[in-house]
Amino acid sequence: MINTDHWTERWPDHPVIRTFDEPRAVKVDIGRALPLGRGGASRADHVSMRVKTSALYMSGYLDGALKFWAKMHDGQWLAGVTVRVTDAGGTNLVEIDLLVTADAVTEVPATS
Secondary structure, eight states, X not given: OOOOTTOOOSSTTSOSEEEEEEEEEEEXXXXXXXXXXXXXXXXXXXXXXXXXXXXXOOOSEEXXXXXXXXXXXXXXXXXXXXXXXXXXTSOOEEEEEEEEEGGGEEEOOOOO
């Protein structure tokens, strides 16, 4: 998801890209990650049943894997995540890599 081959940390004690050996389980709030209702969305009664049932279902909280954190020039942290997205019926699944703001990500507590 991120290629750091050409990235050299100027201050290694304070890296601006932080990767994990193993991805961390997270929930991604798609409403925060992708404000989808802001334009271009059709009214629900204008969308065909074919699209409603077979297109990507991007709503609520999606299961994801946190792969890295990256700090922006203004001090904000961005999360590099892979989310699992299904269609409305849950019969199809695709994994999508996203870069989202930190407020869209909640780590899932480890179970023992």
